Amino acid sequence: MEKKRVLVAMSGGVDSSAAALLLQQQGYACDGAMLKLYSGEVEGTCCSADDADDARSVAYRLGMKFYIFNETERFARDVMDHFVAEYCAGHTPNPCIDCNRCLKFGALLERALVLGYDYLATGHYARVGYDPETGLYRLLRGRDRRKDQSYVLYQLTQHQLSHLLLPVGEFDKPAIRESAREAGLLNADKADSQDICFVPDGDYGRFLREYGHVEMTPGDFVDREGRVLGRHKGLPCYTTGQRKGLGVSAGRHVYVVRKNAADNTILLGDNEELxxxxxxxxxxxxxxxxxxxxxxxxxxxxxxxxxxxxxxxxxxxxxxxxxxxxxxxxxxxxxxxxxxxxxxxxxxxxxxxxx
Missing domain, CATH: 2.40.30.10 (Translation factors)
Structure with missing residues (x-):
């Protein structure tokens, strides 16, 4: 019987590498792929040159082909530009969810199917189920609730789930690392990436100015009665619930309760108002x-x-x-x-x- 073919989305981290290893052990014919998403080379984030080298090394050790697909234009349009637009509108977007929707389960799945693969696989801690009574696929939490990543996958569709494998979702993180060590994978103990890849230092204001050419317009911090409590540096520099870095002396702890793009004010209040x-x-x-x-x-x-x-x-x-x-x-x-x-x-x- 011919083996089912799987294209494994590899980031250079241990989870996606273990996904490829587990699927091979389950009898699938696997190849690896990485998406090149942006032009900058920032060490310590996904898509860096080091990550590509790690992913390629794992693919070589497992006897798989390895591809790098350039999706910089689509990433800029659908993720980075959207990130800028949302911040300018006074919102706090989640670019990782947009990347999953548009790139990993959009562009990469499209490529996988065109190339004749039966499935796309990723290293997310979640699971795919199937209900034979309804004929519907289900997205399930990962077995390890501490690592469960189903939150960032809520935009998956029936079509995508029917072509998706999530093998690491059946395990906890220590077991995944141990399986990678036993297989001699070089990234078995590699630290997880926690940052937004295009804002690795967390300075959203700098990114918005330099990439989005956003002019930060100062405005007023106000309370519920409309009293001015101080001046802010621009709406994109703040997020709901923020307490530190406000530069306001109110005699008590105050938090960002709401950003109002209509009049460029930020409402501050007590914790209870959040x-x-x-x-x-x-x-x-x-x-x-x-x-x-x-x-x-x-x-x-x-x-x-x-x-x-x-x-x-x-x-x-x-x-x-x-x-x-x-x-x-x-x-x-x-x-x-x-x-x-x-x-x-x-x-x-x-x-x-x-x-």
Missing amino acids: YARELTACRVNWISGTAPTEPVAVTAKTRYSQMEAEAEVTPLPEGRMRVVFRQPQRAITSGQAVVLYDGDTVLGGGVIEDR
């Missing part, structure tokens, strides 16, 4: 392919690192939804994602537009 029970979201993706026709009880979370909370979601016209939490949630931020769960199953999610 809590809200409701939000609306746009660009909603239902992984089943069909939105529910009535309110649904779910658990949901509005940030990658937080625990999900009980909520009710109501679909709205034009691909939007309303999410009402049972308990108030802290620092719900426009531009971030709200992701919906039913147990271990990801139902979908959307981009927070207001609260």
Whole structure:
């Protein structure tokens, strides 16, 4: 019987390398591929020359072909330019989610299928399931809840899931590292990349000025009564929930509660003012392919690192939804994602537009 062919998205890290190793052990015929996403060469981030060398070395050791596909133009248009536009609109975007949607499971999956591969595989800590009764694929949390990455995959579709393998999602991180060591992979103990690849130092303001040519327009920090508490350096320099670096002496801890692009002000308030029970979201993706026709009880979370909370979601016209939490949630931020769960199953999610 002819082996199924898999193109493995390799970043140079241990997770994607272990994905290739596991799939080979399961009897798949694998090759590796990396996307070149931007022109800058910054050490310590994904897509660097060192990462490409590591990925190529692993592919060679496993006897696989290795490709590098240039997607710099698409990455600039769909991820970096969108990042700039969202910040200028007063939002706080998540570019990794955009990259997954447009590049990894867009451009790379398209290439894989054109080249005759049956599947694309990545090193994400999540799982793909299939329900024979409904004929639908499901996106499931990773077995290791501490490493679960299903949050950043909520935009996957039925078509994408039908061609996707996520082998590391069945394991925890120590087991993945051990399997890489046993196979003699050079990156078995390589540190995980934590930064946005095109803003490795975390200085969003500098990136927006230098890449996006954004002029930072100073404005007022204000409180609920409209009193001016100080001056800010420009809306893109701040995010909801931020306390440090405000340069405001209010006699107490104050936090960024809301950014108002209409009048270029930033509302500051106490920690309690950051809590809200409701939000609306746009660009909603239902992984089943069909939105529910009535309110649904779910658990949901509005940030990658937080625990999900009980909520009710109501679909709205034009691909939007309303999410009402049972308990108030802290620092719900426009531009971030709200992701919906039913147990271990990801139902979908959307981009927070207001609260």
